[in-house]
Amino acid sequence: MERSSSGGGDGRRTRATAHELARYEALFAARTRGMKSSAMREMMALTERTDVISLAGGLPDTGTFPPELYANLMARVASESTARALQYGPTEGMAGTVGCIVEVMAEEGTVVDPSEVIVTTGGQQVIDLVCKTLIDPGDVIVAEAPTYPGAVPTFSAYQADVEQIEMDGDGMPIDALESTLDRLAAEGRRPKFIYTIPNFQNPGGVTMSLARRRRLIEVARERELLILEDNPYGLLRYEGDPLPTLYSLDAEAVGRGGASDLVIYLGTFSKILSPGLRLGWAVAPRPVLEKLNLGKQGSDLCSSSVTQTFVTAYFQERGASGEPAWREYISRLCELYGHRREVMLEALAEHFGDHASWTRPQGGLFIWATLDERIDTTDLLALARKSRGVAFVPGRAAYMDGRSGSSSMRLNFAGVPEQDIREGVRRIGTAIREQLGLLGSLSGGARPAPRGAAPDTDTGPLADVVALPVPRAGADERRRRDR
Amino acid sequence: MSGRRVAVLKGGRSLERAVSLRSGAQVQDALARLGHEVIAIDAGPTMVADLLEAAADAAFVALHGRDGEDGTIQGLLEAIGLPYTGSGPAACARCTDKALAKRLMREAGIPTPAFHTLRETSIREFGAAAALERIEADLSFPMVVKPAKGGSALGVKFARRSEELPAAMVGAFSYDSTIVLERYVRGRDLAVSVLDDADAPGTGPRALPVVEAVPREEDFYDYESRYEIGMTTFVCPADLPPETTERAQELALAVHSLLGCHGVARVDLMLEADTGELWVLETNVVPGMTETSLLPQAADAAGVGFDELVERILAGAFSR
Numbered sequence: 001m002e003r004s005s006s007g008g009g010d011g012r013r014t015r016a017t018a019h020e021l022a023r024y025e026a027l028f029a030a031r032t033r034g035m036k037s038s039a040m041r042e043m044m045a046l047t048e049r050t051d052v053i054s055l056a057g058g059l060p061d062t063g064t065f066p067p068e069l070y071a072n073l074m075a076r077v078a079s080e081s082t083a084r085a086l087q088y089g090p091t092e093g094m095a096g097t098v099g100c101i102v103e104v105m106a107e108e109g110t111v112v113d114p115s116e117v118i119v120t121t122g123g124q125q126v127i128d129l130v131c132k133t134l135i136d137p138g139d140v141i142v143a144e145a146p147t148y149p150g151a152v153p154t155f156s157a158y159q160a161d162v163e164q165i166e167m168d169g170d171g172m173p174i175d176a177l178e179s180t181l182d183r184l185a186a187e188g189r190r191p192k193f194i195y196t197i198p199n200f201q202n203p204g205g206v207t208m209s210l211a212r213r214r215r216l217i218e219v220a221r222e223r224e225l226l227i228l229e230d231n232p233y234g235l236l237r238y239e240g241d242p243l244p245t246l247y248s249l250d251a252e253a254v255g256r257g258g259a260s261d262l263v264i265y266l267g268t269f270s271k272i273l274s275p276g277l278r279l280g281w282a283v284a285p286r287p288v289l290e291k292l293n294l295g296k297q298g299s300d301l302c303s304s305s306v307t308q309t310f311v312t313a314y315f316q317e318r319g320a321s322g323e324p325a326w327r328e329y330i331s332r333l334c335e336l337y338g339h340r341r342e343v344m345l346e347a348l349a350e351h352f353g354d355h356a357s358w359t360r361p362q363g364g365l366f367i368w369a370t371l372d373e374r375i376d377t378t379d380l381l382a383l384a385r386k387s388r389g390v391a392f393v394p395g396r397a398a399y400m401d402g403r404s405g406s407s408s409m410r411l412n413f414a415g416v417p418e419q420d421i422r423e424g425v426r427r428i429g430t431a432i433r434e435q436l437g438l439l440g441s442l443s444g445g446a447r448p449a450p451r452g453a454a455p456d457t458d459t460g461p462l463a464d465v466v467a468l469p470v471p472r473a474g475a476d477e478r479r480r481r482d483r
Numbered sequence: 484m485s486g487r488r489v490a491v492l493k494g495g496r497s498l499e500r501a502v503s504l505r506s507g508a509q510v511q512d513a514l515a516r517l518g519h520e521v522i523a524i525d526a527g528p529t530m531v532a533d534l535l536e537a538a539a540d541a542a543f544v545a546l547h548g549r550d551g552e553d554g555t556i557q558g559l560l561e562a563i564g565l566p567y568t569g570s571g572p573a574a575c576a577r578c579t580d581k582a583l584a585k586r587l588m589r590e591a592g593i594p595t596p597a598f599h600t601l602r603e604t605s606i607r608e609f610g611a612a613a614a615l616e617r618i619e620a621d622l623s624f625p626m627v628v629k630p631a632k633g634g635s636a637l638g639v640k641f642a643r644r645s646e647e648l649p650a651a652m653v654g655a656f657s658y659d660s661t662i663v664l665e666r667y668v669r670g671r672d673l674a675v676s677v678l679d680d681a682d683a684p685g686t687g688p689r690a691l692p693v694v695e696a697v698p699r700e701e702d703f704y705d706y707e708s709r710y711e712i713g714m715t716t717f718v719c720p721a722d723l724p725p726e727t728t729e730r731a732q733e734l735a736l737a738v739h740s741l742l743g744c745h746g747v748a749r750v751d752l753m754l755e756a757d758t759g760e761l762w763v764l765e766t767n768v769v770p771g772m773t774e775t776s777l778l779p780q781a782a783d784a785a786g787v788g789f790d791e792l793v794e795r796i797l798a799g800a801f802s803r
Contacts (some may be wrong), residue, residue, distance in 0.1 A: 376650070443649045
């Protein structure tokens, strides 16, 4: 119970009139107009209840981190680095942490110079700083459709005009990107950057093919465009061969062992270690890096020295096999999440059956499922949350207009135990059948036609790539916000 | 009336939780300024225990949506004998259920847009789908489809054509097992708040100046932006011919009395563009008290400041 008792009738009656209240509106910066929290987002906030199985979060499973290791590391940080851990650090990050970052990126075959790294407060801060540095109101950002729901409010806050390119099973089609760029060029507009999550995309669950990665770099170089490569899950791969990062492909194109000059790389410890540390990083061309640094000074001076020292200590740790502990931990996560992915794919085949299509991610945290186009997953979430106690992210959250993607949903398979995955998917399946049954009765009794690839468990695994569904409406129509 | 202990009930689990928290915060500040002792309670599993422990003189209901507006909370407050603000359980139930409220209005001759109601069970068990053709012919398109209960923007759908109707209905059924299909009235969005005059007992409720909500974007009124600063412009008093203002206020008072509201209520109306007719859409028994809410603006236009408004609503708790 929260208590706030008054001073007790001293007669000082401040008269807060409605006009005064309304006056706040005049005080707000113009950019806040885009910062609306929609009814959908408010509903999603309600899903953070303990009695709800939530497949909605973006969480890794931090319960897998060995408690004794955590305790030892914290004790070591406390006793060996007291003054440093409690002190401000450099804006670009502590040297030890940057060393860990260089190591993590080398694991994906990406060589970076420590002087081109800036440590940030989570990967989210990179998105914010890149926008702060590059985006004036009305500037264009090209992003994937669907895109990371957490980037939507950031792009909105900087009043960016976001062009979303509908993906297929191989990520963003580069020919579609080129026609968008051509159209923009004809309008005299040039995007400030292309935002992409090439590995196990959030929320789409698809991976950009090598051919497309190469082509994307070619296009970016031809047109001198910056790319923001968001790669939180690259090391969480459960099948298939790792693909080179866009950063490394661009560095290769630059040649002479140089750094990439068009790719801003975003990395994070959130999914491979812990989101609670709030540590991410950017690698960027030096002029951009300098601006990011200035931007960060204005935002928070530096990221937490405590958690940076923690990461440094963690990376010195050896595991049972003699390998670095962080590598062992990632292997364990891959084993666990890979298994949970299988569980969710099986559950989807059983409970969504031919009522939906979904992606089969080779890694990462998310599966994107698409239902009959007459079902709005925002409404389905209201039903599923209330009567079934289960939650997911409605597809609309991944679109700037808050309208498209309305028959899709994002499901997290990594953050919850197996039985919750099975039960959660079963409950959503029940809610879907309920709505389809009702639709069937209202549309003259005919069962709706199955949509997309119909997975059949009897005939072995799903096709390697389930194409993302065709968008329901063209980009122009989407912008009209009609429904 | 200073020195009361007032429990402000806010939050809860409805889809309008966020709005309620903002309303509650505004009310708390006002009550504290007025010299009352404030106990803020987020309506959850320990609400009743918290209320009993608080030993408050009254509860200020700032809960919107399910539970807070449908009479659930009011019934509980009566059970523990705690005076509370706003309407009683029966009026709450009548106002919250749009299907019921519209039927009562129609019977009483108060103009409300043509409508039909459907229950999910009547579709499953009585083949109600076969009635859709008649309903479409009667109401014509575009049609508004909404859950009978729940004041959130979510679930309110527009159907432009027959083919869009099933999906709109299924969407609305996600929020309630009863839905209202209503003729869409194109025109101006008005709201009239009614406030019981506690300072002058016996004079009865009085209608406050009319507020007009002007959407910023040229579109169907975007329900999702109703509560957000900057998405809708409010004009108060609305720029209307005197006879229209008078008629809107008469209608609001008639609805307030018909549905048995107490203390305060906000009646939403449409002024139809083509005919100049006024139509009552719905009544809110716990009007929003946020920075952008209509009731505080209307009260202000009538010379009643925010704190005075809160004080009057509180007084209503002791005049039932």
